[in-house]
Amino acid sequence: MRESAYLVFIILGAIVAAVGMGAIVLKLIGVNPFDVYKVILTEPLKDIYGITEILVRTSPLVFIALGIAIAFRSGILNIGAEGQMQIGIISAAAIALAFPELPKPILLPMVLITGAVGGALWGGIAGYLKARMGVNEILSTVMLNYIAAQVYGFLLRGPMIDPEELTVGSGTPQTIRLPRTAWLDRLIPGTRLHTGLILALVMAVLVYLLLWRTTTGFRLRASGAEPRAARFAGIHVERSLVIAMLFSGGFAGLAGAVELTGVHRRAIEAISSGYGFSGIVVALFGGLHPAFIIPSAIFFGLLLIGADMTQRAMAVPANMVLVLQGAIILSIVSAKTFLNDPYTKDRFMRRMASFRLPRRKKKTVSGLGQGGPL
């Protein structure tokens, strides 16, 4: 009973801290935080279109968060989902535009797989760098993000631009529309909700099986939990790092391909629009577990749509989302360490216990170690 009280206390504390930080900034720009939070949490749910838009956001978030979960649990911090997604998009678009005459059952899977492969390779670079040369993966993936953005921009403004934009259009960097055979179907006509969401849910199940029911997953988790012991046990930790990044980048690339074929149907600027970073927060919020990542992604979908609405209705700048995400990350990691640290937990429990009646005090004297007397 006391354990769960401790858990609740810490989580509440984290939520309050994050919400509080956001509120301070909102106050600074002269907006009432409560109004803003109310709009964010309720407005999008008011009609069917709003709800489907939440689910549209959910789908790429789930893919990316699944990939992040694999990476983080394998001991490699992938911050490069944004860039991996962009590379996924551009490779998927390239294939879709190169083979317009193929039938849908062949082209669509090809396009999605290409996206995943593109992202996987981009992520694999960082994995290889860490495994072979000990390069800090946070720095390398962040740098790869910047590089990917430039590659994406170059291709979009150059070789892959819609020729019509150059001749009769305004020169907007975007490709021509993808052939219909490369489109993911819409689930509800009149909305943007597409079959990618189903794919995301299926992937969540597969990732769970991967991590906890396969030998590969065992290796990945051991390498992440305690690389020294894993090495002694004969596990090839460096190889696990690369595999983890291939998976992680692959999921980000797949997220991009799905977003491309399901929502926009052409490669445009700002298509990844921060999903790469939001996905990290979704993963952390979901405790790096597929089962909780799904509701976490839905919640963040709500947050993103709500923030959009506050931008239009209440002149709250879009960067506010970044503020909230940053605040949430700081709160979650602080809370999580507190939760897991046996020393703080112990001290907290004892302090709580001392608030009880004296006759209960006997219970709190901890016995000897778990193993008991030998």
Add this chain to the structure above:
Amino acid sequence: MQTSKAQISSLQLEGVTKRFPGVLACDHVSIEVKAGQILALVGENGAGKSTLMNILMGLYQPDEGRILINGHETRFRSPNDAYACGIGMVHQHFMLVPNLTVTENVALGSKDFQSLLNLNLKGARRRIAEVSERYGLPVHADAYVDQLSVGEQQRVELVKTLCFGTRFLILDEPTSALTPQETDELINLLKRMSGDLSIIFISHKLNEVKALSDTVTVLRRGTVVYRGNTKDNSSQDLAALMTGHEVNLPHNACEDGCGNVLVSIKDLKVKSDRGNLALDGLSLDIRAGEILGLAGVSGNGQRELADVLAGLRKSVSGSVLLEEQNLLGKSPREIIDAGFGYIPEDRHDEGIVPSFSIRENLILKDFGTPRFRKGPFLRLKESEKNAEDLVHRFDVRCSSRETAAGSLSGGNIQKVILARELARQPKALVSVYPTRGLDMGASEFIHTKLLELRASGVAILLISEELEEIMNLSDRIAVIYKGRIVKILESGEATRPRLGLLMAGVKDDGGAA
């Protein structure tokens, strides 16, 4: 920290209690020391001695109890407070900053040598020279700590503490890294010092306790079980008090002969992390059904040898043959599959994945074998059965097989590791410091299992700091010094003094010590 303090005529700890997550380290402990006395604090590993002293040093805060100096209650909120009263400690794991010089380390801890902008290294050097001279402890003041040998580092640690003006010296297992001869020197030094200082020293080595202390307090499982004069008790009495029962560590009788050579290490040359040769042409043969003990002061290449045998370190040249198969340069996986078992030095972070369950840790090496996997999938039921069986056979005390292995006590963690290794039926086993930090009961279990393994024909290499353990268990004892085997003795020929000399690098001319 000031340099001269009032003499401490009496120091008392009264009713001190300290808890760590899941462990009651000290339970209403009271001790008392008077000026000019040497108190020995004695107990098994895990009895709570170091914890108690760390409380006295202001590093840990007691949950209950008080500290009385000269009869006045004092609170130590940080090591600074302890120093201000003249209490200083020489820790078991040296508290020296490795990439700084000796002088810088002393200057670091002493406000005398620090003003806002100026670092008075000259003054620090002078103080070091004074202390060195006074107590006969020569040190290289401008050497970087990480370049000194273990014995030198301990001298530095002692000098450093004395430079801070200690009137009350605490020594935690001061002889754990010393040869028998160096130990004798230290004991004589401490005897001389007891004229100036009061001393508390922690040890589980009873011969030292008898040689040095005036009074002795025995701790068992966090409580005081005995307080008295040293001369009133024999070593056997004290040992019995420490463990609570008759001590009977299993002894290797070396009756059955050993088989053929199973493991053959030839001319091994291995580089250390710093680039010099840690192993310089080491050769060793281990026979089936024998325990070969490797004795030596830590830092003479044991770590590197263990790493190479596990496949975690590259070698420059040489060979390691297991039944004619050269394992040098192979991956850990290949070495494991060839039949080499390994009980690592750091059981918590190298032997197990602490956050994995006991069940998962028991298949840490075997999860890829046909028994535990079907295609890419793990056979959960099979691993559950395996865990149930092994936990029972090895008497691992746990509330559930799904609990994280890292939350178990040291002895139980070692049992999990042992269970895993032994269940694989290895041909050869390397065991590094297997009973470090464990109490007698756990040590007894480990030793029994090792002897059983020996009886079944496994070649065992036992690397340990505890001469007792090596002398007790080994059929033959090899002494390692500066990366080479200087001599191999049969169990009967190996005496403490003889081993001590070999460990210090003195050439042995064989025969009487």
Add this chain to the structure above:
Amino acid sequence: MNPIDLVLNILTIGVPFSVALLLASTGEMFNQRAGIFNLGCEGIMAMGAFLAFLPPFFLKDALSPAMSNMVGLSIAVLAGAVLGILFAVVTIFFRAPQGIAGIGLQMLGVGIAGTLFRHFVGGVTGVPGIANFPIPFLSKIPFLGPVLFDLNPVAYFAFLLVPISWFILFKTPWGLRVRAVGTHPRAADTMGINVARVRFQALALGGAFAGLAGAYLSLCQAKMFADDLVAGRGFIAVALVYFGRWHPLGILGGSLLFSIAQSFQLSVQVWGIDFPYEFAVMLPYVLVIVVLALTRKSNKRSPAALGKPYNREKRV
């Protein structure tokens, strides 16, 4: 273009570009020497850049340009220190993992700067900023004079900081404490040093320098503020500390190297070479990766306790 002009051109553009990196990186060096790496440097720089820009923008009628610049610089430095302390609370008090916490701080800093910018300023506008101050006589030296001695006052401070930070780190008691705490915090603790306090101080100092670096970007270099002003320099600064082996001289060298790579895109335009714009922009980021890959993980130089939280109560 003759070679001398080429080199001078590269240096003229490159040297001023290196100031922001040098400042942020020197600050990060103190952080890492004390055992903590702060990836939120990027966010602190963004906040510093915005806050330094604000007074000259808002108060241009109320205060003289020099005053408003001073106010801007001061606010930026102060805010940087505050954010550094916030990071200290998260990583020292809560003992959160430093990598992810840094990313959180980065998002927070960039987000707040962008939000406030959009709200209070709206669009991209310029400010007069801080002008260069040519050192009399020295700046007239042929060839090198204009390159080295016709710089911004903040730039001079940054370069002076190299020997000053060397002195602080290696010759003062505080520097000794920082080095001890980043290598063997428990040893330092047993000698009476307050490990948490030293780390807090180092992080505050590091944050202050990062804030100043951001201020340089907006007030002295670009003389304006935009969302993507910092463009990864904060991360590059963290990488530079590894590259520079945690030593002020190494960091100086690294900053010059990277700034030359960054200024490449401008130089290319000046030389009239037809080089794809995006690839020129990419160059510094690629260089960071190359440099990190080639820098051997030198065990001796890196602070041994870097990245590991310290808990005195932990049972050793």
